[in-house]
Amino acid sequence: MxxxxxxxxxxxxxxxxxxxxxxxxxxxxxxxxxxxxxxxxxxxxxxxxxxxxxxxxxxxxxxxxxxxxxxxxxxxxxxxxxxxxxxxxxxxxxxxxxxxxxxxxxxxxxxxxxxxxxxxxxxxxxxxxxxxxxxxxxxxxxxxxxxxxxxxxxxxQPAAQAAPAPVLGSAALAALIEYIQTQDPAQLSLQALAQQAGLGRYQLIRAFRAATGLTPHAYLLNARVNRARQLLLDGLHLADVAYQLGFADQSHFQRVFKAHVGVTPGQYRQAQ
The missing domain is CATH 2.60.120.280 (Regulatory protein AraC)
Known part of the structure; x- marks a missing residue:
């Protein structure tokens, strides 16, 4: 093999x-x-x-x-x-x-x-x-x-299949995504996002998933991984990145990071 x-x-x-x-x-x-x-x-x-x-x-x-x-x-x-x-x-x-x-x-x-x-x-x-x-x-x-x-x-080039038409309007979705990107993803919750969007939690889950393909929880996890990329490039220790982004421990952070990025945090940081 x-x-x-x-x-x-x-x-x-x-x-x-x-x-x-x-x-x-x-x-x-x-x-x-x-x-x-x-x-x-x-x-x-x-x-x-x-x-x-x-x-x-x-x-x-x-x-x-x-x-x-x-x-x-x-x-x-x-x-x-x-x-x-x-x-x-x-x-x-x-x-x-x-x-x-x-x-x-x-x-x-x-x-x-x-x-x-x-x-x-x-x-x-x-x-x-x-x-x-x-x-x-x-x-x-x-x-x-x-x-x-x-x-x-x-x-x-030909477009792949498009996402379903979102229930959440484009302006509201853009504002919510901007809110997620400007806040500490480790501190955001489903309740906080629902309040920001002016929707109930269940309404938000359905609308957000229709608009983005991810639930709010999965989107926040993805945002934390993207933030981790930058922190690793800034030279932070793996344990510090895991703590700063609210992961339960370093092993949890490594599992989530590799599932999204395909390499471990250490491999990603060491790339030249």
Whole structure:
């Protein structure tokens, strides 16, 4: 059986981007979202992509998935099988500014994921990621990333199945998500969110799940994991991150983090 291998790339000089490559992985992910645009590529094996709706799409080698910020999703291999993939994360604010410079429309948070089966786009993405993991200069890597993201209008790719129409209005949902993002996620509760939205707790659960694909509890847990990413990059000790974000203990934090990110907190922090 081939040995599983994982590589993470990050450069302090390019803090708005990070990448990973996984070979022969059997790791599975819970439904989650990122504050970044995520571009995933299937290199070998087969997997299933799920968005905020109940639909699933089969991904084959050479497929690219483009997931906007805050779009709930998961991508997992066939049961009992391994697969190889690449994943690039780009800061949403930085990308919006770049797209405007390039004359492309900005992609709003939570927009539908898009799936490409174009060989040319897959090959261009692989070439970009190879460069990021190489010893090329920071300037060369930045230029290649800017060119790739500016050259390709991802909105032209087919959209994955959309989420059901939300009961919670777009303005109310945006305000609630902004509230979650600006508060300490460890201190937020279902009751506090329901009061903020002006709904009962059961009404909020149904409306929030219809709008985002996650229950408020799962969304808050996801927000804590995303906050943990930044705290780890800031150099905080694992135990301090777990305590600050309200996890029961360090082992609980590690289990939740790995279920969302695919690597342990220590592996994530140590990536160079």
């Amino acid at each position: 081939p040995t599983a291998r994982l590589q993470l790339w990050r450069d302090p000089a390019l803090p708005w981007v990070e990448s990973r490559r996984a070979c022969h992985s059997r790791a599975c992910y819970q439904a989650h979202s990122h504050p970044t645009l995520s571009i995933g590529a299937v290199d070998a094996g087969y997997s299933w992509f799920t968005g905020a709706s109940d639909g699933r799409e089969r991904l084959t080698p050479g497929t690219l998935v483009l997931v906007p910020a805050q779009r709930v999703h998961a991508c997992n291999p066939d049961p009992g099988r391994a697969w190889s993939y690449q994943m690039l994360h780009v800061d949403a604010g930085w990308l919006t500014r770049l797209r405007l410079e390039s004359g492309l429309a900005a992609v709003g948070p939570g927009a539908p994921a898009r799936i490409s089966r174009q060989a040319v786009l897959y090959q261009a993405f692989c070439a970009l990621n190879d460069l990021l993991f190489s010893s090329a200069s920071t300037g060369e890597k930045e230029a290649a990333l800017v060119a790739f993201l500016g050259d390709h209008d991802f909105a032209a």
